Amino acid sequence: MNLILLIAVISVAQIDYSKFSHATKKHQAECKTCHVVPTKQWTTVSKFPDIVDYPNHAACVSCHRPQFFKGARPPICSVCHTKTGPRDEARYAFRNPSARLQFTIEFPHDKHQDVIARLFRPRERVELAHAPPQQQNYNNCTICHGPFVISSDMHGAMANSMKAVPTNHGSCFNCHWKSQQPVATNCNGCHKLAAPYEHAELPARISMKFAHEGGGDKKNHLLECTACHINITKSTTLRGLKPDVPITACTECHNKDGLRQDVSKELASIDKNRVFVCVYCHDSKVGGLDPPASHYLIAERPPLKRRDIK
Amino acid sequence: MRLAITLAVLLLLVFPVTSGFTQTPTGVLRIRVRVKADDSAPLRGLARKRFYLMPGTLDQNRALIQSIDRQPIITRDCYYRKLGTSQALIDWLKTGDCESVYCRDVELESVTGPKAVPEFATAFAASQKEFGSDETALKWVTTNLDPNVRDGFYRDRQNVISTLLKQSAAPVLSVMTDRNGTAYFTDLGPGTFVLTNVVPTELGPTAVYWNCEVQVKQGDLATEKPYLVSNRKDRLVKCVGVEKPLPACE
DSSP states (O other): OHHHHHHHHHHHHHOOTTSOOTTSGGGOSOGGGTOOSSOTTGGGTOSSOOOOSOOOHHHHHHHHHHHHTSSSSOGGGGGTBSSOSTTOOOBOOSSOTTSOEEEEEOOOHHHHHHHHOOOOOOGGGOOOTTOOGGGOOSSSGGGTOOBOOOOTTSTTOOTTOOBOOOOSTHHHHHHHSSSSSSOTTOGGGTEEEEEEEOOOSSOOOSOTTOOTTOSTTTTTTOSOGGGTOTTTTOBSSSSOOOOOOOHHHHHHHHEETTTEEHHHHHHHHHHHOTTOOOOSSSOHHHHTSOOOHHHHHHTTSOOOOGGGOO | OHHHHHHHHHHHHHSOOOOSOOOSOOEEEEEEEEEOSSTTSOOEEOOSOEEEEEESOTTTTHHHHHHHHHSOOOOHHHHHHHHTOOHHHHHHHHHTTOSSGGGSOOOGGGTSSTTOOHHHHHHHHHHHHHHSOHHHHHHTGGGGSOHHHHHHHHHHHHHHHHHHHTTOSSOOEEEEOOTTSEEEEEEEOSEEEEEEOSSOEEETTEEEEOEEEEEEOGGGTTSEEEEEEESSOOTTOSEEOEEEEOOOOO
16 A cells, blocks of 8 residues: 555656646546637637637646646746746647647548649639649649748758648638538547657648649649649548658659650669669658669569669 | 566567558559540540549459449539529639539639639638638638538538448459549559449539459569550450440539
């Protein structure tokens, strides 16, 4: 009995109240227990009704009264407040951009593709997936995936090479605010509790040199998204769809007899120098790896490992 | 406990965790759907339509295909007419061949003025009151629509599809055609499949059903097998649809 008490005391003593985790069992009540949808003063910071601030003190005090009144600078305050102390109300931006993410997003691309897709529009509004902003008024991938602004030091990625992903509820609540499930109050419909992870500044990308707006003078890359992202409308379940692009989507132009031989040329360069870095499509991080079998298949050659090249 | 941990480590060493990609060669079926609304119309790609690929032969999927054939045809127009919606809404949906109101932007002229769709105008007024801004009210106008008006027809078809596909013994793949009528079924192993659209596609005055057998052979793996689908016979067309006249609305 004494041992159990001792363990309990040690456990309590070890809790770091400056860190809030949704994984804590007692923090797994219904979301609305703490988060009010929408935040009362949303109009002051948002164009649309949203959850724009931390829960009220009452959400924490009901269980954490002892921690709230512990010393002059209670660590628990630092979960939300920039300065700990009873007289300072300043809070971090919501959600705190430096905190690790605790939820992943579940988004069924196939279902959304179904409902937003439509037939042809007049030619002047043709569904170019990566068209300039003034042409992006049709309902398609660009509703959520606009241009992604990248800084110059991002692994050699080219300007306009990527598409952005939604970073707030703006592209969700316009349909899912109420009545269309998962609605705004049903956070769990999209947000799934996960092991904490760092926010990735860049989307995972193998071919960092690819530019969505590129393709030479003729802008050959300006196609409908699904022309290359061929798996995005595929579904066996609503989970696990990835925007992966098979190499054949590139090599229709980039490795074709009489056109270009970009893949074959770089594979030939590896034959001559096994530490050659493939830079036409890749950054140095990826370009130094063994080319995958799919690349050799396109070049109609058997796959090789760099270590086997003399 | 120690034994269990040792066993788990050994298992991980013997069967390393992979990224989920299978190492066995798989094939790709590239379908291209080209249709004619009538004999005088040119062939065009059938855009934005979902197709399904069921493992097995036509014979093995006979019961399911018979169920598909027996389904009553409910057109979008008839669904909305029965619901009592305005002609303006029916026309608005028809303009974009939309199954729900989500398929295109609701523009200002559809909520106010002479071209306004009554259902949108009512929802817009409610949204103005709720959100306090015309911009948000327009962008969020669907949040104040009656659910059946909003996407009832789409949900109805989805219910039919999911009920029918439950009859399939094996998982069914599905993809949607792009604006040229092309779509890809990837990661296919060798075998026989049935390509189907499950619910009929409205094409002018007819509804088209496609139920065709496709074979992916060992030699098709690691390649892209082209497969032409149409509602008109041609030497290149591998799958010709069956057309039925659209029923009159009750």
